[in-house]
Amino acid sequence: MEGSGSVVILAETAESGAPAAISLELLGLGRDLADGLGADLSAVILGSGMGDAARELAARGADEVIQLEHASLSTYNPELYQEAMLGLLKSFTPRVLLAGHTAMGQDLLPRLAFSLSCGLVTDCVGARVEGGQILFVRPVYGGNALATQRVTTATAMATVRARVGEAKAPTATPGEVKVIEASFAAPVRLEPKGRETLEDRECPLEEAPVVVSGGRGMGGEEGFALLRELASLLGGAVGASRPPVDSGWAPSTCQVGITGKVVAPDIYIAVAISGSTQHLSGMSEAGKIVAINKDPDAYIFKVSDYGVVGDWKQVLPAFTAALREAAPEQGGARWA
Amino acid sequence: MGLRIIVCAKQVPDPEGPPSSFEVNASERKVIPRGIPPVINPFDENALEAAIRIKESVGASITLLSLGKSLSRAVILKAVAAGADASLLVEGDAFEPSDLDSSSTASLLAAAIEKAGGYDLILCGRQAADTNAGQVGLGLACILGIPAITLAQKVEVEDGRVRVERVLPDGYEVVEAPLPALVTVSGELGDLRYPSLQAIKAAKALPQTVLGPDDLGVDPHGLARVETVGLEAPKRERSCKLVEADTPEEAGRKLALVLRQDKIL
Numbered sequence: 001m002e003g004s005g006s007v008v009i010l011a012e013t014a015e016s017g018a019p020a021a022i023s024l025e026l027l028g029l030g031r032d033l034a035d036g037l038g039a040d041l042s043a044v045i046l047g048s049g050m051g052d053a054a055r056e057l058a059a060r061g062a063d064e065v066i067q068l069e070h071a072s073l074s075t076y077n078p079e080l081y082q083e084a085m086l087g088l089l090k091s092f093t094p095r096v097l098l099a100g101h102t103a104m105g106q107d108l109l110p111r112l113a114f115s116l117s118c119g120l121v122t123d124c125v126g127a128r129v130e131g132g133q134i135l136f137v138r139p140v141y142g143g144n145a146l147a148t149q150r151v152t153t154a155t156a157m158a159t160v161r162a163r164v165g166e167a168k169a170p171t172a173t174p175g176e177v178k179v180i181e182a183s184f185a186a187p188v189r190l191e192p193k194g195r196e197t198l199e200d201r202e203c204p205l206e207e208a209p210v211v212v213s214g215g216r217g218m219g220g221e222e223g224f225a226l227l228r229e230l231a232s233l234l235g236g237a238v239g240a241s242r243p244p245v246d247s248g249w250a251p252s253t254c255q256v257g258i259t260g261k262v263v264a265p266d267i268y269i270a271v272a273i274s275g276s277t278q279h280l281s282g283m284s285e286a287g288k289i290v291a292i293n294k295d296p297d298a299y300i301f302k303v304s305d306y307g308v309v310g311d312w313k314q315v316l317p318a319f320t321a322a323l324r325e326a327a328p329e330q331g332g333a334r335w336a
Numbered sequence: 337m338g339l340r341i342i343v344c345a346k347q348v349p350d351p352e353g354p355p356s357s358f359e360v361n362a363s364e365r366k367v368i369p370r371g372i373p374p375v376i377n378p379f380d381e382n383a384l385e386a387a388i389r390i391k392e393s394v395g396a397s398i399t400l401l402s403l404g405k406s407l408s409r410a411v412i413l414k415a416v417a418a419g420a421d422a423s424l425l426v427e428g429d430a431f432e433p434s435d436l437d438s439s440s441t442a443s444l445l446a447a448a449i450e451k452a453g454g455y456d457l458i459l460c461g462r463q464a465a466d467t468n469a470g471q472v473g474l475g476l477a478c479i480l481g482i483p484a485i486t487l488a489q490k491v492e493v494e495d496g497r498v499r500v501e502r503v504l505p506d507g508y509e510v511v512e513a514p515l516p517a518l519v520t521v522s523g524e525l526g527d528l529r530y531p532s533l534q535a536i537k538a539a540k541a542l543p544q545t546v547l548g549p550d551d552l553g554v555d556p557h558g559l560a561r562v563e564t565v566g567l568e569a570p571k572r573e574r575s576c577k578l579v580e581a582d583t584p585e586e587a588g589r590k591l592a593l594v595l596r597q598d599k600i601l
């Protein structure tokens with residue numbers, strides 16, 4: 001069967017309708033795995049009117065793109081997506097199915113894996129081919145250990161974190177796009193009743209080049225106003241460790257860590273954060289890490305590139321003011 | 337009695353323990369907890385809290401289900417005392433965490449649930465602090481053939497349906513499903529209440545069933561689909577340039593300059 005034994009990535013679109021950054025990264029990772037296995041690389045995209053996104057995926061390294069279309073797939077609905085994918089996977093058996101460790105990937109892949117009796121490895125921070133097998137690397141025990149795992153079933157499934165794969169440049173000859181009308185076998189039991197948006201999508205945390213995060217030591221909401229000021233000066237976004245979210249000083253959409261968002265900005269500024277394993281799991285891949293903490297023994301200094309030992313109430317306003325004064329000619333990229 | 341709720345609660349080494357308390361044994365591919373007590377997985381505590389809130393609003397009986405090699409009775413007792421009505425423990429050497437994967441765990445829990453006699457709602461944590469997998473809840477629902485909703489920050493039951501506020505990266509959505517159903521619960525739901533000493537005493541008298549590997553009729557060997565072939569400690573440490581000055585204000589200004597000089601900002 002065509003497509004059997006192939007590497008398949010499950011793509012998603014960003015708000016703009018273009019393929020999400022994670023999907024281009026998955027294509028990059030998928031290409032490396034496909035080359036290692038001597039297999040083809042396919043992408044699947046579900047939705048309604050996904051033609052442009054599908055063509056973009058075909059131009060970005062997929063040998064084949066399956067555009068699984070249905071009006072009812074325009075937003076993620078677990079059971080409809082599950083049924084549509086199960087219908088598709090009747091016709092071929094991929095060697096591996098990769099999805100992003102995103103809201104959709106986390107919800108959908110376990111459903112698919114258990115329906116098809118396939119092994120699934122979630123939250124991967126690495127994947128490689130070794131001796132003809134795919135090895136997945138993922139954090140366990142809250143990030144206190146990294147496990148290398150392999151799947152023993154014919155199809156392996158995995159969800160992969162952002163920024164693990166590297167997007168590749170467009171190819172000269174784009175792959176083929178195949179449009180398939182989705183069909184649904186089982187009745188749907190889940191009923192969506194509307195959604196509430198809380199986060200400012202102007203600067204989503206995961207895409208911000210600079211993230212300024214506050215921890216328990218901020219002591220309250222007021223401190224977060226200063227963090228926002230610094231973040232907006234740097235064209236970045238505000239993050240938080242879990243305690244400020246639990247205390248209501250910052251919205252839950254700000255949480256960085258193993259149960260919050262995983263970010264890898266160019267610069268991560270951690271203010272009054274001790275550096276728990278759970279927090280580090282969400283930001284240790286940042287380009288440069290800067291820590292401000294009054295405790296010289298705080299673990300965060302061990303994992304940072306720059307640090308100031310001191311009370312943020314004194315350090316932070318002076319830091320922000322100095323940055324503002326030292327700002328290069330207006331309109332510099334990161335200073336806009 | 338009415339609504340029957342099962343809360344799946346796993347015992348894990350306290351995830352808030354310092355990194356030094358998680359010894360990585362590479363040759364046995366196991367993490368060995370050192371000097372930290374077992375606790376109920378924090379998200380399973382959130383799930384139990386969700387169950388207790390439902391019990392308070394519409395009435396329910398809550399059974400705490402835990403599977404493990406050897407389960408701390410003190411930890412179970414304290415959880416049950418927070419507001420459960422019974423506990424079902426599945427215990428045995430065969431249930432060593434490092435020998436089970438998500439799929440074998442889900443099969444074992446499903447078998448235990450079949451033994452428990454009826455349920456209307458099953459609540460799980462969004463993920464276990466040791467596996468970090470987030471699979472068992474959805475797997476269990478698939479095996480039992482019931483609808484599943486993940487990442488709840490609020491769970492309500494009304495007229496034979498469950499209504500869930502489901503956490504999204506930029507907010508939340510509301511999703512409903514007919515009972516019986518399974519819901520996985522996220523930290524946003526809120527912390528588990530503390531039981532009173534009196535409640536802990538009273539909880540000792542609540543029914544507790546203990547099952548062994550032979551009672552389930554499921555052999556976990558051969559069920560696993562994922563194998564751990566290596567384990568290592570993460571390497572995260574960097575060398576930190578500490579910026580020092582006479583006053584904290586000066587240190588803050590100097591940090592700005594250093595970051596500018598090094599072309600970081």
Ligand SMILES: Cc1cc2nc3c(=O)[nH]c(=O)nc-3n(C[C@H](O)[C@H](O)[C@H](O)COP(=O)(O)OP(=O)(O)OC[C@H]3O[C@@H](n4cnc5c(N)ncnc54)[C@H](O)[C@@H]3O)c2cc1C
Nearest residue numbers: 215216217241242257258259260272274279294295311312
């Ligand atoms: C299952 C599970 C999942 C979790 N998931 C996450 C997660 O996704 N993200 C997350 O962040 N946490 C998570 N946690 C919580 C985590 O274990 C830690 O409790 C948390 O990260 C600690 O946050 P913190 O560093 O802000 O607070 P603390 O550890 O209390 O540190 C506060 C720091 O502030 C410093 N400080 C205090 N006052 C000042 C001041 N005036 N000026 C300068 N410094 C000051 C102190 O020196 C200290 O280092 C999770 C925990 C569990 C069990």
Ligand SMILES: Nc1ncnc2c1ncn2[C@@H]1O[C@H](COP(=O)(O)O)[C@@H](O)[C@H]1O
Nearest residue numbers: 344345403460461463464469470471472
């Ligand atoms: N051994 C166990 N005993 C009871 N519940 C469990 C067990 N393992 C997993 N669970 C449940 O399944 C959830 C998800 O586990 P996991 O897929 O390992 O992240 C947990 O939060 C628990 O609710």
